[in-house]
Amino acid sequence: MVQRLKAYRFPLILLSSIIIGIFIGLLFGEKADVIRPLGDLFLNLLFMVVVPLVFFSISSAIANMDSMKRLGKIMGTMLTVFIITGILASIIMLVAVVLFPPAQGANIPLEDPETVEKLSLADQLVATFTVSDFVDILSRKNMLALIVFAILTGVATGLSGERGQAFAKFLNSASEVFMKLIQLIMYYAPIGLGAYFASLIGTIGPQILGDYARAFLIYFPVSVLYFFIGFTLYAFLAGGKQGVIRFWKHILSPAATALATGSSVGTLPINLEAARRIGIPKDIRETILPIGAQIHMDGSCLSAILKIAFVFGVFNMDFTGFDTFLTAIGIALLSGTVMSGIPGGGFMGELMIITMYGLPPAALPIISAIGVVVDAPATMVNATGDTVASMLVTRHLEGKDWITNQENL
Template identity: 30%
Template sequence: MSKDETKLSLTTKIFIGMIAGIVIGVLLQVGNYLIGDLDFNIFSMTFSTYGFFVEGIFHAGGKIFVNALKMLVVPLVFVSLVCGTSSLSDPSKLGRLGGKSIALYMLTTFVAVTFAMASALLFKPGVGFTPPPSTAEFVPKESPGFVQVIIDMVPSNPISAMAEGQMIPIIVFAILFGISMTHAGEAGKRLTSFFNDVNEVIMKIVTIVMNFAPYGVFCLLAKLAAEVDSSAIFAIINYFVNVLFVLILHAVIVYPLLLKIITGLNPLILLSKMKEVAMFAFSSASSSATLPLTIATARQKLGVSRSVSSFTLPLGATINMDGTAIMQGIATVFIAQAYNVDLSTIDLLMVVLTATLASIGAAGVPGVGLILLALVLQQVNLPVEGIALIIGIDRLLDMTRTVVNVTGDSTIATIVAKTEGELDEEIYHDRTLANKKSVIE
């Protein structure tokens, strides 16, 4: 067996870090309860066992990982949005085809995050959960009024907005910057090439940071397990079930209904032909990595024309992050409930708006959802450290929401193709193609 075959995947490493962190944290808490804190000496200095690990190593390791996530928020969203907007704003693409695709993607994302937050407010997964003492004293800032929110969407100083992590103004400025690049001639083309290169570098930084995720997860969960009571386990399970329920609901109810209402096509055919794509998306947790297979399946099994699939599906892999929006909506409400913070109507609207707009800049690679969650939490003045409450189980949810994302991409592509007369319905209705392996061109 080769070295590559025996190498553990990032998913496996994160699961190992999660389990190890919980076990070590529980053992420290039980040991501290049964036999009390023990002291030991290092270099003539006395340390307590519990304090050295929980408040020292685990606290520092977890904090560094959270800071690394926060570090990437502004550059990732700004550069990704500039690249995405400059591409979408190409005059040759901003016709009827682009308008339909963008409108449908934004509609499904808006519905996704709205349903997610409604579910979290209804089932209250974070109620009764006691946060760790180190962050339980969090005091939220007072939310601005609705008029001020609208005014603040346009930054008076974009550099200041970036320094302070004000995401809505950053998103607005990035979109304007990207659109302007397409109308700036040769200068715009040079800048587009530059930002595409910068985007590649930032994605590499994301990969590097996520490679440290197993250690960050270990430290965060070890500290969490050492400090919280048993109510945390039930609260996290409640959160997991809540997210999974809304993801499944969105994939098997919302998308099929949208397809049936607009086109009249049988959505069960589409879902059956998406099996191969869904399995690959689940294993890779990356809609970008799945894109070649998604395009091949749309053309060969769903009958979507080359012109529609080559535009709509890459666009969807860039801006259609319904699964991520669902996670962000539920996670935000969960963390607010855990910290006993009452989100105002304005806060809830800001979460919907931020999650919807941020999906435009959400690169289709594993782990980006957590970074975007950090920006949503910052936007409504919730502690980013709350990510520690859900990060351990996020990898499995990340794999599931990638399936939702690629299913949404294919559904929208089929709808656009049908309404544009670019769908081969003979291919679409051929059920024998459901079990045929797609050939990536």
């Protein structure tokens, strides 16, 4: 029993700091925002290291693969898992909003949004996957471009054969160094997360109690149930009972970080460490988690369905029918797995909701506000969903005994 408590010691410390932060936020209200810099410091430390970590982890994982055929299997299985889990998340929220309409009792004044610049999808896609100058790739604002560059670097290193071995060793060494740096940063996590939660509750608490209370009260339990029940099921499918134990033993730190910071990218360093402790092979975790932080958003699929149902209720539109539901699931899937990785993708997803259903422009600020209210639990589901997805990919590639095999390495 004592050994088990020791294994969960750090997650329990994190949870305790979060609870203390929540009480501080409730007690002092907006005054609690004075300690927000302590939380910002933690978040900045994570963002500071995320760009080199993503580059070295992906490129080293690919460079050290036995063959490019394995990379293809990882990517193909990854996309399949992302799409299936996104559809399941959308269906679950769809059932919830049909049973409990989120806009009931809401009284929101409709205002026309500010004039927005028309976005060219082609230009957005070019800007998403490439940059015009190398220095621009050294920014978390261009993460998908960085991922593409890291993949190509890893492939080129692998194809260089013997002459590329020295560079492959450098990439692998750098990846290990940055993972160690994350462990050092995590010593500060209890203070940073506690301060962030105190500020969060102190500043947005009144907003949650306003017109969007019902939407939040629907989203929060659904996301929590999906987090506990859905991810437990995924972990069981991936590794049986041992998979469930491993997942819950190591996922609390990334979950707490995502909940506090509202950033999947910011959570990525801690997520990679958790995946390593779970036993997910290096090439799988260091390929899937960085990509998943950009294009795998089960929490965003949940919130997209909620946004659609909410705005339907505000405009007294009938949210029923197979075609309506199918369109809603399709939009949610695009928002959670495709547009989430495009710069301004959240905004484009909201514009798509308005366009697909022929809603007036006044619906835009309403939908945007929903995103703000549910951002924290959505990010928690987004980030931790990448970890369990990598477990499912490992199960498919390595077989049902992958956890046992990892222990014997």
